[in-house]
Amino acid sequence: MSQSTIAIPASPPSRPPKWKRWLSLDNRYVPPIFITLILLAGQLSFGILESYERTLLAIATSITVELVLGRIFLGKWLNVASAYITGISVGILLRSPDFWPYAVAAALAITSKYVLRLKGRHLFNPSNFGISVVLFLLPASAAMLSIQWGNNLASMVVIWVLGSVIVWRLRRFHISATYVISFLVLAVIRSWIIHEPWLSEVSPITGPEYQLFIFFMITDPKTTVRSKKGQCIVAFLVALLEMFFRLDQSVYAELYALFWVGPIAMLVEMWLDSRRMKAAPVEVPAFSASAGVAQQ
Amino acid sequence: MKRGPIARAILFLFFAGLIAVPVVLTRRASQDKASAARLSEKSALARYGFYFTNDTKKAGIDFVHQEPVLDKKLAAIMPEVASLGASVSIVDYNDDGWPDIYVTTSRVGGMNALYRNNHNGTFTNVAPELGIANVNQPGTGVSMGAVWGDYNNDGYPDLFLIKWGKPMLFRNDHGHGFTNVTKQAGFPKWMNANTALWFDYNNDGKLDLFVGGYYPAKINLWHLKTTKIMPDSFEYADNGGRNYLFRNMGNGKFKDVAQQLGLTGHRWTLASGAADLTGNGYQDLFIANDYGIDQLYFNNGKRFYDVSKQAGIGFSPKSGMDVSFGDVFNQGKFDIYVSNISEPGILLQGNNLWVPKDGTSGQSTQYVNMARALGIELGGWSFGAQFGDFNNDGDLDLFLTNGYISLSHTRSYWYDFAKVASGNSNIIGDAKNWPAFDGRSLSGYQEKRVWINDGNGQFENVARAVGVTDRHDGRAVAVADLFNNGALDVVVANQNGPLIIYKNHVNPAEKWIEFRLEGTRSNREAIGAELTLYWDGKKQLQEVAAGSGFAAQNGLRLHFGLGEHPHIEKAVIHWPSGTIQTVTNLKPDKLYQIEEPK
Numbered sequence: 001m002s003q004s005t006i007a008i009p010a011s012p013p014s015r016p017p018k019w020k021r022w023l024s025l026d027n028r029y030v031p032p033i034f035i036t037l038i039l040l041a042g043q044l045s046f047g048i049l050e051s052y053e054r055t056l057l058a059i060a061t062s063i064t065v066e067l068v069l070g071r072i073f074l075g076k077w078l079n080v081a082s083a084y085i086t087g088i089s090v091g092i093l094l095r096s097p098d099f100w101p102y103a104v105a106a107a108l109a110i111t112s113k114y115v116l117r118l119k120g121r122h123l124f125n126p127s128n129f130g131i132s133v134v135l136f137l138l139p140a141s142a143a144m145l146s147i148q149w150g151n152n153l154a155s156m157v158v159i160w161v162l163g164s165v166i167v168w169r170l171r172r173f174h175i176s177a178t179y180v181i182s183f184l185v186l187a188v189i190r191s192w193i194i195h196e197p198w199l200s201e202v203s204p205i206t207g208p209e210y211q212l213f214i215f216f217m218i219t220d221p222k223t224t225v226r227s228k229k230g231q232c233i234v235a236f237l238v239a240l241l242e243m244f245f246r247l248d249q250s251v252y253a254e255l256y257a258l259f260w261v262g263p264i265a266m267l268v269e270m271w272l273d274s275r276r277m278k279a280a281p282v283e284v285p286a287f288s289a290s291a292g293v294a295q296q
Numbered sequence: 297m298k299r300g301p302i303a304r305a306i307l308f309l310f311f312a313g314l315i316a317v318p319v320v321l322t323r324r325a326s327q328d329k330a331s332a333a334r335l336s337e338k339s340a341l342a343r344y345g346f347y348f349t350n351d352t353k354k355a356g357i358d359f360v361h362q363e364p365v366l367d368k369k370l371a372a373i374m375p376e377v378a379s380l381g382a383s384v385s386i387v388d389y390n391d392d393g394w395p396d397i398y399v400t401t402s403r404v405g406g407m408n409a410l411y412r413n414n415h416n417g418t419f420t421n422v423a424p425e426l427g428i429a430n431v432n433q434p435g436t437g438v439s440m441g442a443v444w445g446d447y448n449n450d451g452y453p454d455l456f457l458i459k460w461g462k463p464m465l466f467r468n469d470h471g472h473g474f475t476n477v478t479k480q481a482g483f484p485k486w487m488n489a490n491t492a493l494w495f496d497y498n499n500d501g502k503l504d505l506f507v508g509g510y511y512p513a514k515i516n517l518w519h520l521k522t523t524k525i526m527p528d529s530f531e532y533a534d535n536g537g538r539n540y541l542f543r544n545m546g547n548g549k550f551k552d553v554a555q556q557l558g559l560t561g562h563r564w565t566l567a568s569g570a571a572d573l574t575g576n577g578y579q580d581l582f583i584a585n586d587y588g589i590d591q592l593y594f595n596n597g598k599r600f601y602d603v604s605k606q607a608g609i610g611f612s613p614k615s616g617m618d619v620s621f622g623d624v625f626n627q628g629k630f631d632i633y634v635s636n637i638s639e640p641g642i643l644l645q646g647n648n649l650w651v652p653k654d655g656t657s658g659q660s661t662q663y664v665n666m667a668r669a670l671g672i673e674l675g676g677w678s679f680g681a682q683f684g685d686f687n688n689d690g691d692l693d694l695f696l697t698n699g700y701i702s703l704s705h706t707r708s709y710w711y712d713f714a715k716v717a718s719g720n721s722n723i724i725g726d727a728k729n730w731p732a733f734d735g736r737s738l739s740g741y742q743e744k745r746v747w748i749n750d751g752n753g754q755f756e757n758v759a760r761a762v763g764v765t766d767r768h769d770g771r772a773v774a775v776a777d778l779f780n781n782g783a784l785d786v787v788v789a790n791q792n793g794p795l796i797i798y799k800n801h802v803n804p805a806e807k808w809i810e811f812r813l814e815g816t817r818s819n820r821e822a823i824g825a826e827l828t829l830y831w832d833g834k835k836q837l838q839e840v841a842a843g844s845g846f847a848a849q850n851g852l853r854l855h856f857g858l859g860e861h862p863h864i865e866k867a868v869i870h871w872p873s874g875t876i877q878t879v880t881n882l883k884p885d886k887l888y889q890i891e892e893p894k
Contacts (some may be wrong), residue, residue, distance in 0.1 A: 046532060047589075047611045097646045097668050100317075108314045115311045138318035139641025151529035151721040196731040200712070203729070204720030249711035251642055278823060 028081050034166050035088050035216060038159065040060065042181040042208070045155075048092070054102045055091030061106040062087030069114050082126075083110060089127040089216060096142040105142075115262075119270055123263035125223040132259045135252055144209060146253055156206060163215035174220040178195065178232040179218055180205065182239035189209040190243055201246075204254075213254055223262050234265045309552035335761040337801070344748060344805055345687035348763040348786065356418040357411060359795040362403035364460070367520040372732035375701045376709075377517075378402075380490055381460075381508075382771040382789040383441035383847035385455050390471030395776045395851045397787055398423075398455070399795050400439035406520075408433050408439055408457075419777060427474045428455060428466055437461010437486070437518075441772070441847035445494025445503045447544055449820040456505060458847070460488045460517055463507070463832045467548075480548050487513050488537050493843025495570040495579045496598050496819045497557075499872045502544040503819050503842070508583060509537020522730045528563055528721040531613035533587035535725070536564035541600075558600040563588050567846045571630050571839050572826065574658050577874055579824045584616025584634050590648075608653070608662045613643040618846040619663060622683030622692045623837040624649070624670070624749065628828055628882075630837065632663070633728030635678035635696065635846070639739055642710055644671040647681075647696075671755045672696075672747050677739035680773040680846035684784040685857030686762075688806035690834060691749040695786050697770025697846075701733075702740030709736040742765040744788070768793035776851030782808040782885055784855050789847070805886035807858040811825030813840055816892040817873035821852060823894075824872040829856050830865040859886050 039055070042048035049055050066083035090106045094107065109130030113122040116129070134142050167173045187201035204210055217225070218238060224231050238261045239253070245253035316459050318851040340347035352358075361382040363375075372379050381402025386395045392412035401408060407767035411419035432438045441458035448454065452468040466474035484713060488511035491541045494503045511517065514536065515525055527533035542550035554560070563585040570579040574594055581593040589610045593600035604610025609632075618635035627632070629652050636645035649672060650663035667673035676698030683692045712731040716724055723729050746753035746764050759765070768790035778785040783800040790796065802808075809829070813822035826839045838854045848866070858864070864882040869878065871892045879890060 009767050035780045047613065052611075052752050069307070073307070095644055097644055097673055104314055108311075109309070111311045111314060114307060131316060134318060135641065138322055139874050140322065141318075141644075143639075151532065151719070151724065153720060153722070156720060162326070194731075197729045199723045199726075199729040200731050203716045203723045206723065207718035208718035209718060246715075249708075251711055251714050293613070 008066070028079070030166055031170065031216065032084050032088075032160065034082050035085060035092075035212075038212075039092055042092075048208070049094055049262070050097075054096070054099060055088065057099055058091035058094070058102040058106040059084060059087030061103045062090065062110050065107050065110040067123045069110065073114055074128070082281060085216065086110060086127045088168050089212065090130055090232070093127070093131055093144055093212060094142055095144060098141050101134050101142045105134040108133055110147060118267070119265060121270070122222065122265050125217055125262055126219050127219055128255060128262070130224075130256050132252070132255050135255070144255075156211075158263060159211050163211060167215055170219070172221070172231075173229050174228060175219050175224070175235045176214045178235040179214060179239055182236045186239055186243045190246060193247065195274060210254065213258075223266065225265050230265070230269065256289060305443075307513050314417070314503070322838065326876075333760060334765060340758075340762045341801065341803055344758050344762055345803045346599065346762060346783070347690060347801050348746075349801065350763070350766070350796060351417070352795065352797045354417065355411075355797050356420065356481055357397075357795060357797060359399055359401075359409050359411075359421075361792055361795070362401045362406050363792045366515070366517045369520050369523050370517075370727055371728060373730045375725070375733045376730075376738070379701055379769075380771070380795070380847075381438060381440050381793060382791045383439070383458075384440045384772045384774045384787050384789040385444055385446040385849035386774045386776040386787065386851040387455075387849070388852070389444070389453060389468060392471075394780060395778050395853075397774075397778075397795075397797075398428075398442050398444070399789055400442055400455055400457075400847075401432065402438040402440065402460075404432055404434050406436060406438070408432070408442075411779065420436065426472075427476070427506060428457075431457055431464060436464075436695040437556040440490050441492065443492045443494055443505075443629070443849050445505070445823060445842045446819070446821045447494070447503045447505075448548070449502070451820060453821065453842075456492055456494070456688055457740055458489050458492045458507065460511065463487050463489070477548060481542075481550050483542065483550065484513060484540070484552070487540070488515060488517065489540075490566050490847065491568045491843070493568055493841070494823055495842065496824055496872050497541065497570075497579060497595055497600075498543075498627030498817070499578060499824075500544075501815070501817065501819050501873070502546050503821070503823060504544050505540075505542040506548060506568055506570070506581065507540040507542070508568050509539055509562075510586070512537050512562070512565050520803045521663060524726045525732070526725050526727050527587040528725040529589050530717045530724065531566055534562050536562050536585075536587070538562050539565055539583070539630065542879045543678035544830045552583060556675050557598070559593065559604065563591070564703070566617045567619045567634075569621055569632070569844050570824070571621045572824070572870075573630060573652075573661060577870070577872070578656070579872075582606050582619045582632055582634075584619045584671070585617050586617065587613070588616075589613045601657075606662070608664065608764060609622070609648075609650055614648070617679050618681045620681050620683055620694075620845050621839065621841070622694070622856070623652070624683070624692055625753070626691065626751075626834050626836045627894070628835050628837045630839075631666075633667075633672070633681050633683070633694065635675065635681050635775060637739070638674045639677065639710060642714055644674070646792075647675055647678055649673075653813075670753060671757075672745075676742035679771045680848050682773050682786075682845050682848070682850060684775040684786075684850075685808075685855065686746070686784055686786075686802070687748060688783070688802050688808045688859070689751070690832070690836070690857050690859040690862075691878040692836070693749050693750040694745070694747040694755065695764075695773055695775065696745040696747070697773050697790075698739075698744055699736055699769040700739040702738045703733070703735050705741065707736040709733055709738040712736075713738060722774065728818070729756060740769065742769075743767060744770055764798060766790075768796070772846055772848040774845065774848045774850050777810065777853065780887075782810070782855075805860050807857050807860065807862050809858060809864065809882060809884055810887040811854045811856075811867065812852065812887065812889045813854070813869065814889065814891045815871060815873070816894045818877065818892055822871065822892065823852075826870040827854055828868045828870075830861050830868070831856075853887070 070078035242257035410423035677700035
């Protein structure tokens, strides 16, 4: 999960009053603050974390690797908001009695942005990559968040409402909505295919793992395509591939679906871009390697 | 990217290294597993100082537990809801100095068994003739466990039967038979309980009874009015059964004082243990709950105080299924072992070993979980565990059962379990929303663990090497010197599987000492008495307990391993009455019967 951003005009038409600027929040910091609030609320009310130390290790690793690699490869100290989200996501979602999987997953997540990239864009959602690799390669030492926010409706509604407001503000609501609708429709189909109760197929999306996935992972602007329509198609394809993983009884179906669909969608978009450029060269907005990483 | 090829090559190597870490560790773990092969008895004796043999058949025991069959509305998930009930208790019911074995089955109409020790390595089932076999009659529910305590202080232990159904109390008629005294005792008509223990919470010399509820008492699992009987959360459920504390009124009657004394709540209790953890002379209660946090209650003789959070144990919700006390570090303090669930790649709760924090004591005692550091965290879907010095080297070892539901060898229910368990309470709380088991296993065919303590803070699993190789779904485990030869044997009750007796063969150079305590001012069986043995500059604390682990009860005799050529300094006994007695001139390889000073 790298941080969601929106395009900010170079020169705003009119500067808002000072008091309003004090109260308004830079969009870059909305997701980090929201996810921190979720973490604190979840931990203080239900003890959702394996431990504070493990989560802090993931955050510290993530920020450190980002700063070091940014300095070496981009020649500057990067804003760490994105690395913070990656670290905190790893710290919340990963469950392990050991400390080191948190560090490895966080380091893998950030490093993937610098290694697995093409034409200035990194291909994988960082925290999705780090967590998926550790889960896949090290099942004996790591698992995913299974703990819930009390399983009660009230806390679930609060997170859904807050999450929706925030992704709306970040102009990403359509991604979350497409995924959720697709998941629910496909749950009916799965239920019909395997002859199991529909509610059992719906159950996962009512859990916290999915809330983090829907509001922080699939909405990541750096690892999805640019057009609104394309983003909706990608969200649907994630849900569709997830269905097949689920039919194969993969416990972390949504993670693995995003792991595959995300990069493939990016590659397709790049291919289409290059075809368009060949057909009719146009000026594409600058998205240099350095800028691409630096904004996250 | 601004840097040149060298920097980028280093970056790629770093990335590859990060991916290699889990690969290498996984490979190493599988190699370790492969190397833990079974040894010959001679090799096991030479390397670890002991080995077990499965002497069940030789002992004349062929008991197989049968799981309950509940209301048809639960048919789809019957293996899960019927996954409890195998239990074992060690009891000397006829006071002949030889441990006997009582085991339960959980099918309506099924017969429990009391195996009388014939003093020659064999046992005979005498439950039918003594009147405590046919206790699972239609309409009365089925057995989930049994605890034995001499509630009337006549020198013979009486039987309390834990049931999903009508609880039953049998008075022991001096070893010649049992009389059902449930009606007079005043217990509730129905409980869905899975744990109980006898202890004298107020030290009045009469044994009281704690019972932990699992399903709410209003539910009759054979005649369900609704399918909404499942926990409303897998971490924070509070729609389970209530707990009971029956005060022994001294006239064959018991009075429930749980609410009055502070034992409130409706968690899904699976196991319990009592020991004086604060040093105030009163036994405290540790309660292990499924689907939630565990609870620790300190006791001042008049009231119980929930100190779970203050003591540091009530934060992380797991699936508590066992409570065992042991002085793991030989420092005169009890550590508490609690089993949970660990399934690679899906759910890694890990078992807990709660160790008193340095610098804390009494009412301010706090605990830290050191299971990981000691190497006893990951078992499987763990249930019963017991401490015991299996190789008589002076350090407590640990026997742990694992395995939940063993059906198909190839198909697992874990995906469906994880799918539903993370959801909203309205979904998971209703059994009809759960996918059908359809013959699948859930953490099935798991190996047990025999962890030996090296005395330096590390445990090593030697189960296979010492002959513990069965993969039945272990539930209860109890330890006792069944053959009166100075070695702690192990009895395992398996769900829907055979009762197994693991006879222990210990290197005779490793010495031992045993104590049988009898109260005079305290309750007669000395339940709650603590004995600290001092030898060779070491000390170890043990207590007499009537109920520990999961659905289990160990023998009442205290067994200490001493190592080679021991010099025993003394034994200090803290009797429940408050009397402190010091015993000297003790010799190894002997059983001492000690009566409380009058």
